[in-house]
Amino acid sequence: MELFKSMDTSGEAGQNENENNLKPVADQEVEKVQCLIIGSGPAGYTAAIYAARANLNPVLYEGLQPGGQLTTTTEVENYPGYPEGVTGPVMMEDLKKQAERFGTDIRWGIATSVDFSGENHIVVIDKKKMIEAEAVIIATGATAKYLGLEAEKKYAGGGVSACATCDGFFYKGKDVAVVGGGDTAAEEALYLAGIVRKVYLIIRKDYMRASKVMVERVENTKNIEVLYEHNTKDLYGENGVEGAILLHKMGTPEEKEVRIEISGFFLAIGHTPNSEIFKDYIETDEVGYIKTDAPGSKTTVKGVFACGDVMDSTYRQAVTAAGSGCKAAIDVERYLGEKHS
Ligand code: NDP
Numbered sequence: 001m002e003l004f005k006s007m008d009t010s011g012e013a014g015q016n017e018n019e020n021n022l023k024p025v026a027d028q029e030v031e032k033v034q035c036l037i038i039g040s041g042p043a044g045y046t047a048a049i050y051a052a053r054a055n056l057n058p059v060l061y062e063g064l065q066p067g068g069q070l071t072t073t074t075e076v077e078n079y080p081g082y083p084e085g086v087t088g089p090v091m092m093e094d095l096k097k098q099a100e101r102f103g104t105d106i107r108w109g110i111a112t113s114v115d116f117s118g119e120n121h122i123v124v125i126d127k128k129k130m131i132e133a134e135a136v137i138i139a140t141g142a143t144a145k146y147l148g149l150e151a152e153k154k155y156a157g158g159g160v161s162a163c164a165t166c167d168g169f170f171y172k173g174k175d176v177a178v179v180g181g182g183d184t185a186a187e188e189a190l191y192l193a194g195i196v197r198k199v200y201l202i203i204r205k206d207y208m209r210a211s212k213v214m215v216e217r218v219e220n221t222k223n224i225e226v227l228y229e230h231n232t233k234d235l236y237g238e239n240g241v242e243g244a245i246l247l248h249k250m251g252t253p254e255e256k257e258v259r260i261e262i263s264g265f266f267l268a269i270g271h272t273p274n275s276e277i278f279k280d281y282i283e284t285d286e287v288g289y290i291k292t293d294a295p296g297s298k299t300t301v302k303g304v305f306a307c308g309d310v311m312d313s314t315y316r317q318a319v320t321a322a323g324s325g326c327k328a329a330i331d332v333e334r335y336l337g338e339k340h341s
Pocket of ligand 1: 205270314
């Protein structure tokens with residue numbers, strides 16, 4: 001019987017049967033913990049701070065990208081409590097220290113599979129270590145989608161961003177582009193239009209997928225120019241992004257190269273919630289966002305809670321993620337309190 005669903009994060013073949021097919025071995029030592037937190041963004045660390053202060057002895061696994069998405073941004077100016085702003089990595093380090101200060105056991109490792117079918121929950125770390133937790137908080141976040149251009153890596157943090165709310169302010173008075181035709185792209189373009197001089201909205205189809213009201217707002221905003229049927233071929237610039245090379249009507253006889261001069265290039269082509277390994281047990285929406293009993297953090301499995309971007313497709317801000325991490329820890333405290341009463 002296969003107990004666990006696996007996620008191959010390493011790409012490496014396992015060394016023995018237990019690593020390969022994730023079947024538990026009878027004599028394998030299982031570590032028992034009260035509260036296990038998976039993920040180390042603002043949601044995970046905040047959950048850890050609250051859980052540790054509630055004497056729940058939380059163990060937190062940092063995951064694939066310790067510190068989460070904020071470690072890839074530069075300046076964070078919209079998180080309350082930092083009047084001068086703070087860099088993403090410093091803020092995450094501060095949150096980590098705060099979680100450690102109250103006794104959170106923070107560990108390096110990736111949750112690779114789970115079994116949420118029992119009273120307690122099994123989480124396998126790095127395909128070998130097994131943890132049995134009374135309560136699990138999922139704070140694995142979401143990953144912004146990129147086009148896959150080399151230039152996106154080259155200009156990461158230097159003109160390429162996947163968060164207009166985080167980085168838009170740095171382009172005050174400049175020209176920028178947003179890629180995508182959904183509600184996120186429309187929102188990002190409208191937000192940026194209030195800050196920058198001009199926004200090009202690059203859409204690969206001849207229509208926008210966004211809701212009608214958003215399309216109308218975009219079309220009625222003077223400093224947004226919608227470029228339908230355009231794909232991005234490349235970005236260029238000596239010191240950061242200076243422009244983009246687009247293809248109009250790509251792959252047709254009328255294909256034409258178009259250049260736009262921009263300082264910022266914003267991706268808004270969707271996010272992927274990091275919920276893959278939980279999906280066989282926990283209900284998600286069609287995109288993969290974990291469903292919770294809003295305004296609470298309970299998932300469809302007793303004793304499993306979710307917070308942050310893995311369950312929030314709407315706000316996706318550090319401060320909202322932190323808030324939901326707090327809720328998850330309080331929900332765990334109440335759950336364990338009732339269980340042991
Ligand atoms: P969507 O999946 O709705 O839209 C993604 C957009 O990116 C589409 O226009 C898609 O093009 C485009 N795209 C995808 N891949 C590429 C690519 N490789 N090159 C160029 N373009 C690409 O994602 P969103 O993040 O916009 O929205 C996700 C969900 O969240 C939706 O249900 C949305 O309604 C909701 N949402 C609601 C908001 C609100 O109500 N205020 C705000 C934000 C999001 P194509 O259309 O051609 O596939």
